[in-house]
Amino acid sequence: MNYRHAFHAGGFVDVMKHIILTRLIEYLKLKPGAFRVIDTHAGLGRYSLTGDEARRSPEWMDGIGKLLKAELAAKPKALIEPYLDVVASENPNNTLARYPGSPLVARKLFRPQDRLSALELHPKDARELGKHFDGDVQARVTALDGWLALNAYVPPKEKRGLVLVDPPFEEPGEWERLVEGLAKAHKKWATGIYALWYPLKEPREVNGFVAGLKATGIKRMMRAELLVERAVAGKLYGSGMILVNPPFVLEDELKTILPALVKVLGRDGASHRIEWIRGE
Numbered sequence: 001m002n003y004r005h006a007f008h009a010g011g012f013v014d015v016m017k018h019i020i021l022t023r024l025i026e027y028l029k030l031k032p033g034a035f036r037v038i039d040t041h042a043g044l045g046r047y048s049l050t051g052d053e054a055r056r057s058p059e060w061m062d063g064i065g066k067l068l069k070a071e072l073a074a075k076p077k078a079l080i081e082p083y084l085d086v087v088a089s090e091n092p093n094n095t096l097a098r099y100p101g102s103p104l105v106a107r108k109l110f111r112p113q114d115r116l117s118a119l120e121l122h123p124k125d126a127r128e129l130g131k132h133f134d135g136d137v138q139a140r141v142t143a144l145d146g147w148l149a150l151n152a153y154v155p156p157k158e159k160r161g162l163v164l165v166d167p168p169f170e171e172p173g174e175w176e177r178l179v180e181g182l183a184k185a186h187k188k189w190a191t192g193i194y195a196l197w198y199p200l201k202e203p204r205e206v207n208g209f210v211a212g213l214k215a216t217g218i219k220r221m222m223r224a225e226l227l228v229e230r231a232v233a234g235k236l237y238g239s240g241m242i243l244v245n246p247p248f249v250l251e252d253e254l255k256t257i258l259p260a261l262v263k264v265l266g267r268d269g270a271s272h273r274i275e276w277i278r279g280e
Contacts, residue, residue, distance in 0.1 A: 009047035010060030010099040012265045013239040015067055016226045017166065017197050018105050019257060020241055020250075022083040024162050024193055025109045027247040034113035036161035037106045038153050040146025041168065042118035045129040046090070047099045060099060062228075066264055068096065076260035079253055082109060102164055104132060107139055114138065117153055119146040147181055155189035162193035175205055178242075179212040186218050186244065193245045200238030203231055213242060214277050220245050221277040224254050226261055230269025242277070 008014065028035045049060050064087060072080065086108045090098045100108070103118040110116070116139040120126040126143035133139040142149070146165070154163065163185065167174050178196055185194070200206060213221060227238035243250065251274060258272035 008059050010049055011063040012226065012228050014099070015063045015265065016239045016261060017241065018102065019080055019083045020195065020224065021102060021105055021164060022086070022109060023079065023250060023253055024195060024247065025106060026082055027249065028160065028162070029111060033160055034115065034158045036115045036117060036156035036158045038117045038156065038161065038163045039103050039106065040119050040150055040163065041166045042103045042120045042129055042141070043101045044125050045101045045103045045132045047101060048097065049099055050097050062265065064099060065096065070264040072260055076256050079257055102166060103129065103139070110138055115158065116140070117142070119144045119149055121145045147177055150181055150185050151188060154185050154192060162195060164195050166197045169199060175209045176212070178209065179216065182244065183216045183218070191245065194243070196242040198240045198242070199236055200225060200227060200231070200240055201236050202233055206240065210277060218244060219278050219280055222246050222251065223273065223275050223277050224258065225273040226258055227271045228265050229267040
């Protein structure tokens with residue numbers, strides 16, 4: 001599929017994914033103990049919405065651009081606010097020229113005791129990402145294949161936290177790698193929170209992916225999807241996340257957030273889905 005972050009920064013995929021990321025981090029912050037976020041496909045960290053990639057594919061206009069202009073009801077607005085605050089911190093004076101990737105979203109929400117491990121395979125991207133965290137003792141950027149390194153990074157010494165897996169789907173076999181990677185990591189760290197992103201483009205692939213996840217036997221695994229239009233095979237029509245060990249409040253939060261996003265970002269046939277692949 002080749003979902004390169006620079007071409008899609010700030011689009012509906014990022015909006016959904018990063019709102020969920022902020023909700024998970026806000027939950028982790030409810031306890032005083034430190035936690036770690038492990039971002040396996042961290043990307044560049046910050047993206048220009050006025051650069052060549054964004055101009056060639058201005059998806060942010062139908063994503064964060066629409067959300068910032070929307071009149072939200074009080075309840076979803078309160079849940080989405082931490083995410084909007086992070087975006088605003090990147091864009092002073094009510095501009096919208098930059099969009100934070102997941103490592104920056106996470107880092108901006110941290111307390112002094114929390115930590116980030118950002119893994120990025122592409123050396124050039126890893127160097128660029130590292131510049132954002134120069135001298136930052138709470139964040140470490142490593143040029144590694146997140147898939148191969150994940151087993152070495154779990155469990156983190158903090159014993160609390162989450163793993164964000166957000167591959168670009170450049171290589172064949174990514175669906176299988178998601179299932180296998182989760183199964184291996186979960187065996188080493190069964191109590192961690194895992195958030196796995198996937199594109200909604202080929203319903204048959206998604207159905208096979210979900211069946212593979214179910215076959216792992218992993219419990220407390222939830223599926224959340226945002227469809228911005230009616231499903232059409234071969235076209236990116238939505239964004240999905242698999243959430244393992246989600247906070248007990250997250251299901252109800254998503255029942256508020258996703259319908260609001262459907263209303264703001266959706267086109268003809270837009271909908272959402274929240275279901276448990278496996279419960280307790």
